[in-house]
Amino acid sequence: MxxxxxxxxxxxxxxxxxxxxxxxxxxxxxxxxxxxxxxxxxxxxxxxxxxxxxxxxxxxxxxxxxxxxxxxxxxxxxxxxxxxxxxxxxxxxxxxxxxxxxxxxxxxxxxxxxxxxxxxxxxxxxxxxxxxxxxxxxxxxxxxxxxxxxxxxxxxxxxxxxxxxxxxxxxxxxxxxxxxxxxxxxxxxxxxxxxxxxxxxxxxxxxxxxxxxxxxxxxxxxxxxxxxxxxxxxxxxxxxxxxxxxxxxxxxxxxxxxxxxxxxxxxxxxxxxxxxxxxxxxxxxxxxxxxxxxxxxxxxDGLNICGDFGICNSNEQMRSCRCLPGFKSSLVEEWYSGDYSDVCSRGAKLCNGNDSFLGLKMMKVGRRDSTTSIQVNNVTECEKTCRDDCKCQAYSLETHQNSWNRGDSTQTNLSCWTWSENLNDLQEENITKDGVHTFFVRVALSNLKDETSNPRIVKPRRRKSLYLIVSLTVTSVIVLSIIIISFISWRKRKTKRRGMETLDRKQSVGINGPNFRGKLQRRSID
Incomplete structure (x- = not known):
């Protein structure tokens, strides 16, 4: 068959x-x-x-x-x-x-x-x-x-x-x-x-x-x-x-x-x-x-191991979790027991005119329903987008290139990601490598005084009002310095003039005094 x-x-x-x-x-x-x-x-x-x-x-x-x-x-x-x-x-x-x-x-x-x-x-x-x-x-x-x-x-x-x-x-x-x-x-x-x-x-x-x-x-x-x-x-x-x-x-x-x-x-x-x-x-x-x-x-690698506003670092031997810079641990007992579900919190409220954006190198950030992305031209626009929204907790800039259909031309696009809910599932970048993105977290300036020497922190991006305050302060110091220097110079000149006048009076008394025996003569200048 x-x-x-x-x-x-x-x-x-x-x-x-x-x-x-x-x-x-x-x-x-x-x-x-x-x-x-x-x-x-x-x-x-x-x-x-x-x-x-x-x-x-x-x-x-x-x-x-x-x-x-x-x-x-x-x-x-x-x-x-x-x-x-x-x-x-x-x-x-x-x-x-x-x-x-x-x-x-x-x-x-x-x-x-x-x-x-x-x-x-x-x-x-x-x-x-x-x-x-x-x-x-x-x-x-x-x-x-x-x-x-x-x-x-x-x-x-x-x-x-x-x-x-x-x-x-x-x-x-x-x-x-x-x-x-x-x-x-x-x-x-x-x-x-x-x-x-x-x-x-x-x-x-x-x-x-x-x-x-x-x-x-x-x-x-x-x-x-x-x-x-x-x-x-x-x-x-x-x-x-x-x-x-x-x-x-x-x-x-x-x-x-x-x-x-x-x-x-x-x-x-x-x-x-x-x-x-x-x-x-x-x-x-x-x-x-x-x-x-x-x-x-x-x-x-687990989901939100360190709780909201907590950062996980797998290289830390004793304690892998810590709070974000500018945040504080509110439940000490839970922190040391290993329960990080509700430990880190903000020390001050946002949107009071005294906020800063603290840059951190992150390798993982949890996505929430409110996480959004828009196209921007630069990082300043991205920061402004977050700053203008009091609910915005953080932002980051994503760079990606698109190739044109014709030729070898490419176009660089910038996406601004913003987070409007409590930050979670944060993991720190442990190995330095090119292309690691900076994650800017919104914090109150009053909570950053103890973080100035933290090597993990990228130079913060502060609000324009802060720059204005600093500029006015510096200008005031310069103006005050000029006034003080001018006053000291004026006092010196005044003291010098008084000394000259005293000397002239003394000389005048010596010429016309009772012990003078000479005869004054006029000399004409031809």
């Missing part, structure tokens, strides 16, 4: 039929990549029969029953892991909330397509037993449905017409695989701990309506990536990771647009995992699993 000239659908079914007949007629066959209604994967842990597993066509992944390393041996789960990799690396777990508990009296579990068309996990100790997990689809005829484990690791339940009804890529646990697509619906959830796949406290998701990704726990957001091209942020994700997460050839939910992206094969044996310790790790396989990237990378 010339298989190349046949209908692909018939070829697929023909191959499946041959594989099915061969496997089920052989005592040695225990693994297939596709199963239909009536086929069951049985966990024969207390039987001499070989455990059946679902293995992808190219032997990339397999599905079966397992017990996590370090977990009680009686707890059994149905899951997917890499085929023939040691140690076993599980990437998906079905019944993570409801493990089967096996004993010497039980026969274990069974997994397959149930009578209602759903994927079902049963304890078949007493016939069909009770359900431990289901795909929770609407009940329907199951006779024409098939379940396939793909080489991507995606477990797919398909209708007879090829429509995908359910897939593990849309119902992940703690692992993101090549071919998946991270959108606002998808959420990764950590294991409870490294031995227990139960739903943990840490999750990883994409922000709604943004290009940022977040790590959360029960109390809130622990880490947040910068949005694409977000100004003044160190949390930019590497291109490799963003391409991996936004693989346009991956599975997408409704209303998702496909665009050209990297080939899935470029990421074979790579995975992204959210761990119970709060870290997101990107790992690749080369004889063993290597962590190529992870976040948070250090204490300062």
């Amino acid at each position: 010339d298989m190349k000239n046949k209908n692909p659908f018939l070829v697929h079914n023909y191959k499946y039929l041959i594989t099915f007949l061969w496997c089920y007629s052989s005592l040695f066959c225990s693994a297939i990549d596709t199963m239909k209604y009536g086929d069951w994967i049985r966990d024969n842990v207390n039987s001499r029969e070989k455990t059946i597993k679902l293995v992808s066509a190219k032997e990339m992944f397999e599905l079966g029953f397992f017990t996590p390393k370090g977990s009680p041996s009686e707890k059994r789960y149905i899951g997917i892991w890499y085929y023939n990799l040691s140690p076993k690396t599980v990437v998906w777990v079905a019944n993570r909330e409801n493990p089967l508990v096996t004993t010497s009296r039980t026969r274990g579990g069974t997994f397959g397509i149930g009578e209602d068309g759903n994927l079902q996990l049963f304890d078949y100790s007493a016939g069909k037993g009770r359900s431990f997990w289901s795909s929770n689809l609407e009940s329907s005829s199951s006779s024409n449905r098939t379940l396939t484990l793909l080489d991507t690791g995606n477990l797919v339940l398909t209708e007879y017409n090829g429509i995908r009804l359910w897939e593990s890529f849309k119902n992940p646990t703690d692992t993101f695989l090549p071919g998946m697509k991270m959108d606002e619906i998808l959420t990764l959830t950590s294991w409870k701990d490294q031995f227990d796949p139960y739903i943990g406290d840490i999750s990883f998701t994409k922000g709604e309506g943004t290009n940022s990704f977040m790590i959360r726990n029960k109390t809130g957001t622990r880490w947040k990536s910068a949005e694409v091209s977000m100004f003044l942020s160190s949390n930019q994700m590497p291109t490799t990771i963003t391409n991996f997460l936004e693989n346009k050839r991956g599975v997408a939910h409704k209303n998702t647009t496909y665009k050209t992206g990297p080939e899935i094969s470029n990421y074979n044996y790579s995975r992204l995992v959210i761990n119970s310790n709060g870290k997101l790790e990107y790992l690749s396989w080369d004889q063993n699993w290597t962590v190529a990237w992870s976040v948070p990378s250090d204490r300062c």
